[in-house]
Amino acid sequence: MSDQPTAIPAALPWHRREDTWAIFIALGLVAAVTTAFFLGAARAVSTAALTVPTWSTVASVAAALRVNPVAPLALFAVFLAAFSAASAVIGWDVAKYAAGFGVLFVFSILVTILGSNQLLKQWQLETPLLALLVGMVLGNTVALPRWFQSALRTEFYVKIGIVLMGATLPFTIILQAGPLAVLQATLVAVSTFVAIYLAATRLFGLDPRFGATLGAGGSICGVSAAIAIGGACRAEKSHVSVAISMVILWAVAMIFALPVAARYLGLPAGPAGAWIGTSEFADAAGFAAAATIGDERAVKTFTLMKVVGRDMFVGVWALVVAFLSVTVWEKKSAAEAERVGAGEIWRRFPKFILGFLVASLAVTVVLASVDARIGTQFSKDAIGPLKTLRGWAFTWTFLSIGFTTRFRELTRFGWRPLAAFTVGVLVNVPLGYWLSTQVFASYWLAVK
Amino acid sequence: MVDHLTRITVDLREPRAEAIARTLAERGFSVRRERRRLVADSTVVEAQDAKRALLARGFRDREFQVQLEYVRQWGVL
Numbered sequence A: 001m002s003d004q005p006t007a008i009p010a011a012l013p014w015h016r017r018e019d020t021w022a023i024f025i026a027l028g029l030v031a032a033v034t035t036a037f038f039l040g041a042a043r044a045v046s047t048a049a050l051t052v053p054t055w056s057t058v059a060s061v062a063a064a065l066r067v068n069p070v071a072p073l074a075l076f077a078v079f080l081a082a083f084s085a086a087s088a089v090i091g092w093d094v095a096k097y098a099a100g101f102g103v104l105f106v107f108s109i110l111v112t113i114l115g116s117n118q119l120l121k122q123w124q125l126e127t128p129l130l131a132l133l134v135g136m137v138l139g140n141t142v143a144l145p146r147w148f149q150s151a152l153r154t155e156f157y158v159k160i161g162i163v164l165m166g167a168t169l170p171f172t173i174i175l176q177a178g179p180l181a182v183l184q185a186t187l188v189a190v191s192t193f194v195a196i197y198l199a200a201t202r203l204f205g206l207d208p209r210f211g212a213t214l215g216a217g218g219s220i221c222g223v224s225a226a227i228a229i230g231g232a233c234r235a236e237k238s239h240v241s242v243a244i245s246m247v248i249l250w251a252v253a254m255i256f257a258l259p260v261a262a263r264y265l266g267l268p269a270g271p272a273g274a275w276i277g278t279s280e281f282a283d284a285a286g287f288a289a290a291a292t293i294g295d296e297r298a299v300k301t302f303t304l305m306k307v308v309g310r311d312m313f314v315g316v317w318a319l320v321v322a323f324l325s326v327t328v329w330e331k332k333s334a335a336e337a338e339r340v341g342a343g344e345i346w347r348r349f350p351k352f353i354l355g356f357l358v359a360s361l362a363v364t365v366v367l368a369s370v371d372a373r374i375g376t377q378f379s380k381d382a383i384g385p386l387k388t389l390r391g392w393a394f395t396w397t398f399l400s401i402g403f404t405t406r407f408r409e410l411t412r413f414g415w416r417p418l419a420a421f422t423v424g425v426l427v428n429v430p431l432g433y434w435l436s437t438q439v440f441a442s443y444w445l446a447v448k
Numbered sequence B: 001m002v003d004h005l006t007r008i009t010v011d012l013r014e015p016r017a018e019a020i021a022r023t024l025a026e027r028g029f030s031v032r033r034e035r036r037r038l039v040a041d042s043t044v045v046e047a048q049d050a051k052r053a054l055l056a057r058g059f060r061d062r063e064f065q066v067q068l069e070y071v072r073q074w075g076v077l
Helices: A018-038 A042-048 A058-067 A071-090 A094-115 A118-122 A127-141 A154-167 A171-203 A208-232 A237-264 A269-279 A283-292 A296-326 A343-348 A352-368 A372-404 A415-439 A441-446 B017-026 B047-056
Strands: B002-011 B030-033 B037-042 B065-072
Touching: A018 A042, A018 A071, A018 A154, A018 A352, A018 A372, A042 A071, A042 A372, A071 A094, A071 A372, A094 A118, A094 A127, A094 A372, A127 A237, A127 A283, A127 A372, A154 A283, A154 A296, A154 A352, A154 A372, A171 A208, A171 A269, A171 A296, A171 A352, A171 A415, A171 A441, A208 A237, A208 A283, A208 A296, A208 A343, A208 A415, A208 B002, A208 B065, A237 A269, A237 A283, A237 A415, A237 B002, A237 B065, A269 A283, A269 A296, A269 A415, A269 A441, A283 A296, A283 A372, A296 A343, A296 A352, A352 A372, A415 A441, B002 B017, B002 B047, B017 B030, B017 B037, B017 B047, B047 B065
Parallel strands: none
Antiparallel strands: B002 B037, B002 B065, B030 B037
């Protein structure tokens, strides 16, 4: 989109980083909604939390939207203000971004209305898939103007959605299911990483750094892992790009395949979400797949698996791979090899996860410090609107995935990395299914 | 699909810190001095190329640290 190179986070001060602003915006919303609730202004919050009910006739949806005609404008105004402030500080062109976000917002309203149609819902074409499809069709057939492209920031929106997800996921659930999610994720991630790495290096003769980057993309957390591990082991730029292509191709395929398979196999929502969290390759794509299940429990178990079980540990993987890189792959002893500091763990840690944990902890503390009646009211009047706002952040994510996935640009790779990555898919998907639906099924079924 | 930053840091207590900095500057790195270290950044030179160049000039692995950071270009999932 831009002729300028992308700003490298390490070279930016903390207040100009995307993660920082995703945390600010989402935690700001949580704080604003909570404050409004305790000041007795919950109605003001619900004004911006636009929802579209399931409808079967145009008259019924029009009537539903007329109940709160200010809602679309309020929703737009809240996020436009937040995103414009973020753009100004991060250094994006505010005017172009605002114009692009306006168009993206209109698309999100349209796909949400369409995705709430009873007939389309019966065909499983709910908002997440519709947003993806609309974006993909237009993104691959129409030349999108640059000012519109500037608002297509998948990572930014998904991070805001994940932090808001924290506010709707009690910290007690994270503590209870977290260790299990870590165990399941570790089993699958290690198996998949080793499978891809060995296939890449032993079967297909690829460079070990390339193999590790492919393995990370297929096992830890998709593109983010390919970037983090590719950096940690000093993989070539072209190798990181190929690994990213692999992740995107498989992630997009899995957005459609995993929910269809889950329905065909009759999986309950909890294990289905955990399977998607284990076997989908990217956060944003995984949220699309989990949301397609159409049950909040699937989104919760997906988040536990993906964010808590997998994403959190990318820094540890980076440290291990960095050490392997300067010793084993460079054929040097630890004493003579370049130093690798433990700071690598923090440097590669996805910081938005801190926002997710803080949001969860804050809402859990609020709920624990009020009586049951107020707690129930808080869940309805504060957490409810936050879920709605989270839904909008994810809809912009899914539209952005669709608009920015250019299939023509994903075909520049050889058959060997594709084959190595596919070996990982053949390990990851069945193993994730077995662990989610057999070994740990009772845990995932217990998540409400 | 990605842009990169190759950053090489050298502890100022290393006897050959200035020589490493000069070598990196010759290869197009922008070099700055911080309190306890020299920091050389490049968004052009790849990390392994820079390391090979330093080793070829006779510097040893433990005299410097290489950090490589990739970042998605716009639109990458």
